Structures are given as C-alpha cells and as structure tokens.
Amino acid sequence: KQEVTQIPAALSVPEGENLVLNCSFTDSAIYNLQWFRQDPGKGLTSLLLIQSSQREQTSGRLNASLDKSSGRSTLYIAASQPGDSATYLCAVPQTGANNLFFGTGTRLTVIP
Amino acid sequence: DTAVSQTPKYLVTQMGNDKSIKCEQNLGHDTMYWYKQDSKKFLKIMFSYNNKELIINETVPNRFSPKSPDKAHLNLHINSLELGDSAVYFCASSDRDQNTEAFFGQGTRLTVV
Numbered sequence: 001k002q003e004v005t006q007i008p009a010a011l012s013v014p015e016g017e018n019l020v021l022n023c024s025f026t027d028s029a030i031y032n033l034q035w036f037r038q039d040p041g042k043g044l045t046s047l048l049l050i051q052s053s054q055r056e057q058t059s060g061r062l063n064a065s066l067d068k069s070s071g072r073s074t075l076y077i078a079a080s081q082p083g084d085s086a087t088y089l090c091a092v093p094q095t096g097a098n099n100l101f102f103g104t105g106t107r108l109t110v111i112p
Numbered sequence: 113d114t115a116v117s118q119t120p121k122y123l124v125t126q127m128g129n130d131k132s133i134k135c136e137q138n139l140g141h142d143t144m145y146w147y148k149q150d151s152k153k154f155l156k157i158m159f160s161y162n163n164k165e166l167i168i169n170e171t172v173p174n175r176f177s178p179k180s181p182d183k184a185h186l187n188l189h190i191n192s193l194e195l196g197d198s199a200v201y202f203c204a205s206s207d208r209d210q211n212t213e214a215f216f217g218q219g220t221r222l223t224v225v
Contacts, residue, residue: 031211043116043202043218051211087153091214098143098206099157099168100214 002027006090006103013080014111021075021106023090028068034100035064035075036089044089048075080110115139118203118217125193126225133188133220135203141215143167143208144186146178149200149219158201161186162208193224 003026013019023033032051036044048064050057050073057064063076073090087107091100118135125131137144146158159178160168166178175191190197200221206214 034213036216041221044204044216046213046215049213089155091155094157094168097160097168098162098208098214099145099160100155101157102155105153 002092002094002101004090004092004101004103006088006106008106009104010107010109012109012111015080015082017080017110018076018078019080019108021077021088021090021108023073023075023103025071025073025092025101027092027095028071029095030068030092032093033064033066033073034091035062035073036091038087038089038105040086047088077108080108082110082112084108084110115215116203116205116217118201118220120220121218122221122223124223124225127193127195129193130189130191131193131222132190133201133203133222135186135188135217137184137203137205137215139205139215141205141207141212142183143206144180144183145204145206145214146186146188147202147204147216149202151199155202159186159188190222193222195224198222198224 034049035047050066061078087105089105091102116137143162145160161180177189180186200219203217
C-alpha cells in the first residue's frame with residue numbers, strides 16, 4: 001500500500017530565504033505527483049502537477065522535482081515571502097485508480 | 113468562477129441527525145471525489161464517482177452515502193451522525209485520465225455535538 005511522507009512537519013524561515021520541502025513515497029509506480037497548498041481554514045490549491053516522465057516542473061518561484069526510482073519529490077520555493085506561509089501537501093494517485101494518497105504535510109511559516 | 117464549490121462551508125449539528133453536503137464542479141471533469149481531513153490534518157479518500165458509478169469506497173461506514181444526480185454534482189449524505197464524524201470534508205474532481213490535475217473545493221467543516 002502506498003505511503004507518502006513529508007519532512008519536515010513544520011518549517012520556519014526568514015523572508016527572502018530559499019527553501020526545500022521534501023516528499024517521499026513507497027510505491028514508485030506512479031503516473032504523476034501533485035503539490036498542493038492549504039491555507040488555514042481553506043481548501044487545497046493545486047500548485048504543480050509533475051508527470052512521471054518529467055524530472056522538473058516550474059511555476060513562478062516554485063520548482064518541483066521528481067525522482068521516481070528513489071521515491072522522492074522536492075518542492076523548491078525561491079525568495080520566500082510571508083504570503084507563502086501555509087501547509088504544503090504532496091499527493092500521488094493510487095495505482096489503478098484516480099484518487100490521491102496524501103502526505104502529512106509541511107507547515108511553512110515565513111517570518112517578515 | 114469557482115471550479116469546485118461545496119456547501120455549506122460550516123455545519124454544526126447534533127448527534128443522531130442526518131445531514132447533506134453538496135458539491136458541484138464546472139470543469140467538465142468526469143470523476144468526482146469526497147475526502148475527509150481528520151483532526152490531525154490527514155486527508156483520506158472516501159469515495160469517487162465516475163459517470164455516476166461508484167468506483168472506490170474506502171471502508172467508509174454505510175451511514176455515508178454519495179449521490180450523483182449528474183457528472184457535475186456529487187453530494188454526500190450522512191445518516192445518524194456521530195461525534196467521530198466531526199472533520200473537514202473536501203470535494204474534488206478530475207478527469208479519469210490519470211495524468212490530469214485534481215481540483216478541490218474549499219471544504220465543509222462538520223462539527224457534531
């Protein structure tokens with residue numbers, strides 16, 4: 001059964017720093033991996049979808065990488081801003097189905 | 113325009129009551145889902161519907177029943193609510209193609225008292 005882990009569980013950085021969030025998964029037979037952002041009391045906002053055939057995907061200050069063979073993905077945030085403060089979740093599709101397995105999330109705080 | 117919308121946003125009810133949460137998507141997706149986020153913020157799939165057919169049910173109690181009148185709507189009915197049902201419930205949608213992005217609603221915070 002797929003298990004998705006995110007480390008660290010929480011992270012505080014000063015504004016302007018570059019940072020990396022980590023996601024690992026146990027079953028490498030995935031079609032894609034999706035990164036989400038969740039603000040307190042809000043829904044999930046899709047940030048990036050990286051296909052299994054891709055190694056990287058970029059959107060603005062965000063860059064996601066995927067290494068299927070090692071079961072890892074990273075989300076790189078450049079020049080962090082206070083508005084980046086949120087919980088970041090990674091998710092992979094269940095094998096043979098469409099629903100997602102979610103990681104436990106990383107709660108990011110960017111200090112002004 | 114909201115892509116996936118669910119109502120209500122907050123729902124407070126007493127134990128034993130029956131309640132429904134509605135969800136609509138305007139993305140033209142053919143698959144819709146309900147996820148539950150527990151007090152530890154862990155998200156877990158409850159149901160998914162594709163073309164009005166239930167294709168996944170992750171050991172959810174039969175007090176929970178999804179109902180899809182058409183492919184743009186997937187409502188969640190909960191009978192005989194229990195304290196442990198308190199959680200945030202998220203609706204989502206995607207295409208059946210496994211390489212497509214999933215989009216989520218803003219969540220419904222259910223509190224059973």
